[in-house]
Structures are given as structure tokens and as C-alpha cells.
Amino acid sequence: MMIVRLALQSLLNRWVTALLTVLAIAMSVMLLLGVEKVRTGARESFADTISGTDLIVGARSGSLNLLLYSVFRIGNATNNVTWKSYQDIASMPEVSWIVPMSLGDSHHGFRVLGTNTDYFSHYKFRHGQSMTFASGGPFKDLFDAVIGADVAEQLGYKVGDKIVVAHGVGSISFVEHADKPFRVSGILAKTGTPIDRTVHVSLEAIEAIHIDWQNGAPVPGESISADQVRQMNLTPRAITAALVGLKSKLATFKVQRRINDYQEEPLSAIMPGVALQELWGLVGTAETALSVVSAMVVATALLGMVTMILTTLNERRREMAILRSVGATPATVLGLLAAEGGLLTLAGVVLGTVGLYAGLWLAQPYIDHTYGLSLAIDPPRPDEWLKLVSIVVAGFFAGLLPALRAYRLSLADGMMVRI
Amino acid sequence: MKTKSALASLAILVAFPALADQAEHRHLGPHVHGQGTLDIAIEGNKIEMELVAPGMDIVGFEHVASTDEQKAAVEKAKEKLTDVLNVFKWPAAAKCKTDAANVESRKETHAPGEKDDDDDKPGEPQHSEFHATYTITCAAPENVTGMETVYFSDFSGGQLLNVNVTTAKGQTQAQMTRDKPTLSLAGVM
Numbered sequence: 179m180m181i182v183r184l185a186l187q188s189l190l191n192r193w194v195t196a197l198l199t200v201l202a203i204a205m206s207v208m209l210l211l212g213v214e215k216v217r218t219g220a221r222e223s224f225a226d227t228i229s230g231t232d233l234i235v236g237a238r239s240g241s242l243n244l245l246l247y248s249v250f251r252i253g254n255a256t257n258n259v260t261w262k263s264y265q266d267i268a269s270m271p272e273v274s275w276i277v278p279m280s281l282g283d284s285h286h287g288f289r290v291l292g293t294n295t296d297y298f299s300h301y302k303f304r305h306g307q308s309m310t311f312a313s314g315g316p317f318k319d320l321f322d323a324v325i326g327a328d329v330a331e332q333l334g335y336k337v338g339d340k341i342v343v344a345h346g347v348g349s350i351s352f353v354e355h356a357d358k359p360f361r362v363s364g365i366l367a368k369t370g371t372p373i374d375r376t377v378h379v380s381l382e383a384i385e386a387i388h389i390d391w392q393n394g395a396p397v398p399g400e401s402i403s404a405d406q407v408r409q410m411n412l413t414p415r416a417i418t419a420a421l422v423g424l425k426s427k428l429a430t431f432k433v434q435r436r437i438n439d440y441q442e443e444p445l446s447a448i449m450p451g452v453a454l455q456e457l458w459g460l461v462g463t464a465e466t467a468l469s470v471v472s473a474m475v476v477a478t479a480l481l482g483m484v485t486m487i488l489t490t491l492n493e494r495r496r497e498m499a500i501l502r503s504v505g506a507t508p509a510t511v512l513g514l515l516a517a518e519g520g521l522l523t524l525a526g527v528v529l530g531t532v533g534l535y536a537g538l539w540l541a542q543p544y545i546d547h548t549y550g551l552s553l554a555i556d557p558p559r560p561d562e563w564l565k566l567v568s569i570v571v572a573g574f575f576a577g578l579l580p581a582l583r584a585y586r587l588s589l590a591d592g593m594m595v596r597i
Numbered sequence: 598m599k600t601k602s603a604l605a606s607l608a609i610l611v612a613f614p615a616l617a618d619q620a621e622h623r624h625l626g627p628h629v630h631g632q633g634t635l636d637i638a639i640e641g642n643k644i645e646m647e648l649v650a651p652g653m654d655i656v657g658f659e660h661v662a663s664t665d666e667q668k669a670a671v672e673k674a675k676e677k678l679t680d681v682l683n684v685f686k687w688p689a690a691a692k693c694k695t696d697a698a699n700v701e702s703r704k705e706t707h708a709p710g711e712k713d714d715d716d717d718k719p720g721e722p723q724h725s726e727f728h729a730t731y732t733i734t735c736a737a738p739e740n741v742t743g744m745e746t747v748y749f750s751d752f753s754g755g756q757l758l759n760v761n762v763t764t765a766k767g768q769t770q771a772q773m774t775r776d777k778p779t780l781s782l783a784g785v786m
Contacts, residue, residue: 229767428645430763431636451768451785452761 181510185517188497192490196522199483203526206472206479207569208534211562213472215538217465219553223304224458227371228450230302232430235259235267235437236419238444242460245453248279248419250372251289255281258416263443267420270436272429275300277421280384280414283343283355288329290343290377292384292414298324300423303371304552313337314364317380320408322363328374330365337362343377343387355387358404370550382412422447476569480576483522487515487580491587498584512578512585519577523570531558531566628726630654631756633748635685635773639741639764639786644693644733646685648678652702652725654754659725662702674727675700677751681731686745692736700729744780746773 189196228249236244237257246252268276277300280292291297295316298309314337317324325335335341339362345353360379368374389410390402402410424430430449437447498511506514538555546552558566633650652659655674662668678684678700687693703726735741749755758773764785773780 225767225769232763232768427640427763427765428638428643430638431645431647431761449761449763449768451763452770455770 181513181517182521184501185514185521188494188514189518189521195486195490199486199522200525200529202479202482203476203523203569203573204530204533206476207527207530207566208537209475210472210565210569211531211534211558212537213468214562215534215553216551217468219551221458221465222554223370223551225451225454226304227454228301228303230300230306230423231421231450232424232427233422233434233437233447234419234450234453235422235445235447238446241446241448241453242457244419244446244448245450245457247281248421249450251281251291251376255418257444258418259420259445260416260443261414263440263445264417264420266440266442267422267437270433272424272426272433273422274425275423277301278381278414278417279419279421280381280416281418283345283384283387285329285341285343285377286333288326288375288377290379290384292379292381292417294381297378297421300421301373303369303373307369309369309373310367312365312367314362317363317378317383319361319363320380320383320386320412321358321360321404322380322383323360324364324366324378325362326366326374326376326378327368329377330362335362335365337365341377343379358387358407368547368550370546370552374550381414381417385412385414386410479526480523480569480572483519483573484576484579487518487577488583491580491584494584495587498587508585512581515581515584516574516577519581520570520574522577523573526573527566527569631754633755633758635758635760637760637762639738639762639782642735642738644687644731644735644741646681646729646731646733648727648729648731648758650727650752650755650758652727654756655702655727655752657754661725671702674752675702678727678729681729681733684746684748684751686747687733687735688740688742688744690737690740693733693741694735696732696734698729698731700727702727741782742786743782746778746780748773749775749778 234244234248236248237255237259239256243253243256247255264276264278267273275296277293277297279297281289283290283292298316302308311324312327312330314324316322323341325341329335340359341362342359343355345355360383366373386404386407389407389412422433424433434447434449437445501511501514502508535555538553542553542555628651630651630653633648633654636645636647638645655678656662656667656670658667662671679698681695681698682693746758748758756775760771760773760780762769762771762780762782762785764782767785769782769785771780
């Protein structure tokens with residue numbers, strides 16, 4: 179106990195350097211824990227991009243491909259799904275609801291999704307949260323569009339504005355559906371998912387804007403006006419994918435197999451949660467890299483502490499000599515410096531942990547709103563406690579390094595101190 | 598041009614109806630030795646499980662069991678797999694019991710001349726697999742937090758089980774291996 183008190187007093191005497199060291203360690207601990215929080219938060223937000231949907235159905239392809247284009251709007255479908263197959267799946271007795279999705283057009287680089295109003299009630303994200311409208315409402319008219327939060331913000335749209343959809347998915351397009359503009363009927367609240375970057379229109383509208391087109395281009399002299407098109411049959415011939423909800427989770431695998439074995443058309447049914455896990459497994463290497471970097475930052479901070487103690491050691495020869503002269507054994511000197519290392523690290527770890535939680539508490543709403551990343555404010559998990567304890571232990575042992583030096587010096591200095 | 602070729606292919610199909618027939622029903626799932634699939638669906642107090650594993654993993658061969666020894670091995674494996682709660686062990690606190698267990702070794706009963714769901718020829722080297730479905734009821738489903746398996750010590754050919762899980766709370770995927778024969782359901786239960 180005496181040793182700890184002496185170490186504390188000695189540190190107080192050099193409080194500026196000591197404080198800086200503690201701060202360096204605190205920052206590194208914050209980083210270590212913070213990276214962990216961001217990592218788990220990102221993982222959970224990612225896995226919750228879509229929830230409540232039991233199966234996603236598309237043309238036969240890999241599960242990741244289907245997930246990427248249907249949920250993340252990345253890449254394209256290998257094929258379309260015929261409307262007949264869609265209806266067959268919809269009429270399966272286990273199916274509770276089904277939402278069609280039709281992709282392929284864009285608006286200033288944002289994907290246009292053709293769907294129906296069920297999409298807004300059945301597509302869930304983040305622990306079963308539903309989409310909400312920041313303003314306006316779902317589409318009522320044939321040429322109504324509902325836009326995501328990012329689309330509205332980046333293009334400065336508000337409810338009532340007219341927009342023109344472009345054919346294809348490039349950010350600059352030369353072929354536009356200019357004859358049939360849409361009216362923004364609603365703007366969705368920020369979700370932190372790809373919904374934010376999507377323009378939603380009705381499936382019939384997708385059919386309507388392509389009705390006078392052939393082979394991906396308008397037919398000259400054969401344009402059908404927006405009013406004429408309203409009188410026509412707008413049942414889609416094909417869709418890109420469909421979200422399926424089942425009456426019972428127990429039927430998931432059975433229905434999945436039946437769709438995968440569907441004889442009339444090669445289809446794939448994937449479980450979005452499973453595919454998301456697979457996808458995360460691919461990008462998971464970056465997680466490890468993050469952890470390694472933060473571990474290295476902690477090591478650097480500890481090294482800094484050792485350097486600090488070592489450099490001050492020279493100035494403290496006198497202190498050591500006095501201690502020795504009043505009867506402190508070399509072992510006491512050793513203990514004193516090791517305790518100093520331990521104390522500094524402990525203070526750093528405590529400060530870092532407290533700082534992290536304070537920071538989380540302050541920044542969480544902002545991060546959630548701006549990046550759609552929900553960071554959980556929960557107490558450190560067992561493995562995190564282990565990390566914290568091992569940092570303190572490492573600090574104690576790092577303190578031994580200068581301590582051993584002082585131990586050897588104090589023997590010599592005790593004999594021939596000349597000041 | 599398009600119509601012509603469509604007409605031509607239609608003519609071919611009319612001329613050779615067998616072609617159309619075959620073209621429709623060719624489908625074969627993946628088959629990787631050492632790897633099985635375990636699907637688990639949990640809702641309320643019911644657990645439905647389905648195991649598909651290559652014959653190689655379970656009994657060490659994939660042809661039709663011909664010798665008495667091989668037939669006995671298949672029977673023994675089926676018996677073991679039928680006792681599902683001793684292969685896939687749910688926590689005792691969950692108080693689970695088996696409602697139904699059905700284990701079959703596909704192709705095993707495949708007699709020469711008999712038509713079955715795959716396109717192999719009887720007696721030829723082929724891939725067979727074990728297919729098991731289970732219905733389990735747990736009296737205390739809140740204690741279903743994970744699962745342990747002795748599948749890998751029971752069946753020496755098995756290296757990996759790809760586990761797909763769906764529950765009321767979400768879906769997840771995990772792998773159970775010889776080194777880590779456990780499954781955690783944290784996050785979806």
C-alpha cells in the first residue's frame with residue numbers, strides 16, 4: 179500500500195506528463211472499445227437491412243446476387259420472373275403476403291423500383307420497424323412516385339414536384355420517359371437502408387412508361403399519351419423479384435425448396451437473413467483489420483508510457499537515492515515503478531471507458547440519423563472486460579521495464595550519488 | 598427471324614416429344630462430401646429440423662448397400678439419426694421431445710427398373726444422401742438458446758454442417774464443425 183501511495187505522490191509531482199500519458203492511453207482504449215461498438219453496430223444494422231421477409235424470389239442465380247439487386251440495388255438481375263410464376267407463388271397456401279419488385283429504370287442515378295403499396299407496410303428493417311412517411315403518402319395515381327430520404331435531400335425534391343424517369347440505370351441517360359412524368363406523392367423518413375436511395379413507383383406505372391417501347395427504345399411515331407395509357411391493360415408481363423412473407427416460419431424451408439424446384443421456370447428463393455450473413459462473411463475481413471489496427475494503437479500508447487517513465491528516470495535518480503537512503507530496498511524501487519505503470523494504465527482505461535460511453539450517449543442520435551448506424555449503449559461484454567483487464571496488466575508489466583533499469587541504477591546510485 | 602426459329606424449335610419439339618419432356622425435369626442439387634445441411638425453423642414451441650447429408654459422411658459409401666455389412670451400417674445410421682434429441686441436443690431446460698422423425702437414405706430402395714427422382718442408373722457408382730426430417734415440441738421454448746451436437750463423433754465422415762435458422766425474430770446462418778459442434782441462437786431467439 180505504501181508503494182502505491184508513494185507512486186501516486188510521485189506521479190502527482192509530475193502531473194503534466196502523467197496526465198498526457200493517461201490521456202494517450204484513454205484515447206487508445208476509447209478507440210479499441212469504440213471500434214468494437216461500431217463493428218457490432220454495423221453488423222447488426224447490416225443484418226437488419228431487411229427483416230420480416232421470409233423469402234426473396236427471383237430468377238435462378240446465386241443467393242448473393244439476388245440479395246444484392248433486390249435489397250441493395252447493386253448489379254442486375256440475371257433474368258426476369260414471369261407474372262404467371264409470380265401468381266403461382268402468390269397462390270401457394272403457405273404464403274401470407276407477396277410484394278412484387280420491378281427494377282431497371284433510374285432517376286439521376288437513383289434506382290426506380292416498381293412495386294405496390296403493400297411494399298410500404300411489409301418491408302421491415304431494423305428489428306421489424308416499418309417505413310414511415312416524412313411527408314405525403316403512398317402513391318394513389320398511376321403516375322405518383324414515393325422517394326427515399328436521400329433522393330429528396332440530394333435532388334431537393336418536395337411533395338408535388340414532377341420528375342422524369344430515365345431508361346436504364348446509368349447516372350446520365352439519353353433515353354428518358356419524358357412523355358410520362360411522375361409526381362412526387364410522398365417522401366419516406368430516413369431508414370439508413372438502400373430504401374433511402376430509391377424512387378418507388380407502382381408496378382403499373384413501370385408497365386405504362388414502357389408500353390409504347392420495343393426492344394429498349396421508343397418506337398418512332400407510335401407514342402401513346404399518358405392519358406391514353408390509363409385506359410390500357412397494365413398488368414405486368416414480368417417482374418424482377420418478389421418479397422414473400424409466410425404464415426408460419428415452419429414452412430420456410432418447404433416453400434423455399436418448392437420454389438427452387440419449380441418446374442415451369444428456373445427460380446431461386448433465398449432467405450434474406452441467411453444471405454446477409456453470407457455477405458457479411460465476405461466483408462468480415464475488414465472487421466479483423468479494424469480490430470488489429472485498434473490493438474496496435476493500444477500497444478503504441480503503452481510504448482509511449484514506457485518511454486515517458488524511462489525518460490523521467492534520469493531526473494528521478496535523486497528521488498531514488500533518497501528513497502534508498504531512508505531504507506527502501508531495491509525491490510521497493512522496482513515495485514514503485516511497476517505500480518506507477520499499472521496506475522497510469524488503470525487511470526487511462528477507466529477514463530477511456532467512461533469517455534467512450536459519454537461520447538456514445540452524446541453522439542448516438544446523430545450517428546443513427548446521419549449514417550443509419552445504431553450503436554448499442556450496453557455494458558462491456560465479458561471479452562471486452564477481459565481486454566480492459568489485460569491492458570492494465572500489460573501496463574503493469576510495461577512499467578517493469580523502466581523499473582528493472584531503476585533497480586539496477588539505484589544500486590549503483592545509492593553508493594555514489596553526487597548532486 | 599425470331600418467329601422462324603421459334604417455329605423451327607416448335608417443330609422439333611413436336612417431332613421429338615421426348616426432348617421436351619426431358620428438358621423440363623433435369624435438376625440436381627449440390628453434393629459436397631464432408632458437408633451436410635441442417636435447416637432449423639422455430640416458431641412458438643415447435644422446432645422443425647431437416648438434415649441432408651451425403652452418404653459418404655454418414656456411412657462412408659454412396660452406392661446401394663449390397664453386402665450385409667453395408668446394409669447393417671445404413672440401418673444403424675438411420676436408427677441413430679431417428680433418435681434426433683441424442684444427436685442434436687437442445688438444452689435440457691427447454692424440455693424438448695420428438696413428435697415425428699423420418700430418416701431415409703435416398704436411392705437405397707432404388708430397385709433396377711424402378712423410376713425415382715434422380716437420373717442415375719441402378720448399380721452404377723452414384724451419390725446418395727441421407728435425408729431426415731424432424732418435428733420437435735419444447736415445453737419451455739424460452740430456453741432454446743442454442744444446440745450441441747454429437748453428429749461429428751457419431752458419423753466420422755462429417756466435417757461441417759451448414760445451419761440455416763429461421764425464427765419469429767429473424768434468420769441466421771451458422772456452421773457447426775468437428776472443432777465447434779455447437780450452435781448459438783443469440784440474436785434470433
